[in-house]
Amino acid sequence: MASPWSWALLLLLCGTAASVDTWCGKAYRASDPAIDPGGRMAPPNLSPALLLDLRVRPRVQPYLEEDETGIIIIDAPLSYIRGQPYDNILVNQQSSANLKSSSNLSEPPPLTFDVYRSDTGRLITSDVKVAVNSTGTVVGFSMVTFPPSFSPYNISIASSGDGKYMASTQFLRLPDRTDGGSVTKIDSLHGALLVNTTESSWKNSVWKPLFPYSFYLNGNWLIENPNNMATFKNYGYNVLHIVPAGGLGYNFTQLDQWLDEAQRVGLWIMYDMRWTYQNSSLVEWQVNRLKVRQSLLLWYTADEPDGQVDPLDAPKRAYDLIKSLDPYHPISLCLNCENYYFEEYAAGADIILSDVYPIGTNSSWSTTYETACNITYGCCGCDNCVGYNNLSNVPARLDTFREYQTQLGLPQKPLWGAPQAFGNSEFWKQTPTWQEEIVMNMLSINHGAKGIIMWIFPTTPELTNWTSKLAQRLTDSLASFMLVAEMVSGLTVTGAPTVDASAWIHGDWMLLSIVNPSHENAVGPVAL
Structure with missing residues (x-):
């Protein structure tokens, strides 16, 4: 972090092979000419045809020996950036502009997937229904065939019958710790850290978000x-x-x-x-x-x-x-x-x-x-x-x-x-x-x-x-x-265009955060 007392040191640490001091790859001293730093993410090329960007990921990393059930998350958003060609007629009849908003799509039938263990081809679970243009479908499976190991396991999903759409991922099921050390998990569904609140034993432990x-x-x-x-x-x-x-x-x-x-x-x-x-x-x-x-x-x-x-x-x-x-x-x-x-x-x-x-x-x-x-x-x-x-x-x-x-x-x-x-x-x-x-x-x-x-x-x-x-x-x-909770960001605000609002929804409860980032006062009613 560039602090008041470390910035000078940071400047000494950065430089190019030609001894031009740089930050983010850019020359910054008046004595040095501008150079193209490179390394920029360019806007992606758009596909002329609609794509299904199928992905799978473990919900939690790492799983432990104490975890008897694992969960994978399947995402199946429609995209013009990456994925496999998607040719459902109900979707392709829509205009390209409308396809960028899921609310404007005709609802195609869900896809059905089988889940396999990649190394053995063994079926883990079948007949998993996933809505097209959805994210966050959770699928549970037994850990009994995945002994605790420090090596990751590979699992794959494939559309039932034709195997037209496929994706794979890795997950860890680690041995429980016996040395008194802690474990921090990441919940990839919501991005939370999960920490163990039981100090005496891993068994029957309680994991809470932090x-x-x-x-x-x-x-x-x-x-x-x-x-x-x-x-x-x-x-x-x-x-x-x-x-x-x-x-x-x-x-x-x-x-x-x-x-x-x-x-x-x-x-x-x-x-x-x-x-x-x-x-x-x-x-x-x-x-x-x-x-x-x-x-x-x-x-x-x-x-x-x-x-x-x-x-x-x-x-x-x-x-x-x-x-x-x-x-x-x-x-x-x-x-x-x-x-x-x-x-x-x-x-x-x-x-x-x-x-x-x-x-x-x-x-x-x-x-x-x-x-x-x-x-x-x-x-x-x-x-x-x-x-x-x-x-x-x-x-x-x-x-x-x-x-x-x-x-x-x-x-x-x-x-x-x-x-x-x-x-x-x-x-x-x-x-x-x-x-x-x-x-x-x-x-x-x-x-x-x-x-x-x-x-x-x-x-x-x-x-x-x-x-x-x-x-x-x-x-x-x-x-x-x-x-x-499920997060809904970028809520449309009328009456105060600078106001930023997001919501978190869980069951029957909702938390709403409304922030005015402008240095000007936002006076009057607003609507979400």
Whole structure:
């Protein structure tokens, strides 16, 4: 994360072979000419014929020995981007414009699928009905023929009879842990983290959704007062993410004391390896040292690797190594650039954070380097952002990352927000007000963020006060509701066009979030 005290170091770390300093692949010093950074996701070529984009994925990763039943999710959306030709006459009679809205489609008959174990061809279940142009069809199956293993299993689906439409996926059913360490699952239906609430035994355990809400934390603050760990927890934050100082990053004797105290007060650990993730020996040493901690939630490897122009395969190499050592926890990283080698960098994580800092920065002119900022040149502290203090840049980036995954045909990885909670330095000439901070938080959530880790703590007393108030709600039953409910984002709002609204629906209950991202007051009635 580009902080007031680390930005200068970050600038020294990034550069091209020709010794031109770059950020997101762009030259940014007035002495250097613009270069095309490349790495941009281009708009996909559209198919002239309608396609069925059939996909299958495990609902939960990883499953454990204790799980007697597994669930797969089948998605069958219609697309002009990718998939297999779909020739149902009821659909093809519609116009191309109407096909882009599922509400305008004539309803074709459902498809029927069989589910197989790929390596043996053994039938797992049959006669699975899936509506055309639908997502999220859940199918349960017995785990009895899948013994616990550290190797993934492959399963496939094929349309019954003709096998015309096919898709496959992998899932893990790991042995239960016997070393006292924790397990964090990802629910791919809703993007939630699932944590175990039973400390004494894995058997008959209770898995509950967790909404991570916290800050990146400057460890010096913990040194100032031995009670600061409990103070941090009492503010309502539920994750401890200490930012390593540099080099190896930690005094490990001190770190052990902090992590012991974090477990005592009830904080989950998000362990940061930003300075060492490209050193396989150090990664292995750290993972083996910490993976048995009961409060470990997830790993964090690369911090803005796209901005710093790290080797494209570096995050994935670290990911593969960590998974070989610890398949029980997810891996996260934070991407800073709007459109720079997304596919390559995102391959190194189960969870992608997005840090967009729009407050107090001029997105078109760098006051630090006295240069213009555009898609091929300059560094303004908010890559390819629009406007000044424009809070809508925050959700727009999450939407963009989600769209990239759709275009690439990838299962949607959970996205988290990393809102700005600092200022008055470098590119950022002011700190967010408490209203701006809460809006950035809620806009992220409205656009599907399943966790919030703000940069950086300590922050101002005002932001501490108001994020603490929000933390009390987002880490309790309210968050649990959002993490198990069907989300409806991008609701149409009339009467106040800048207002952003989303809803979560579960059974007979609905939660509605309405946010005004404009600095102008929205006065008068609105309709959803």
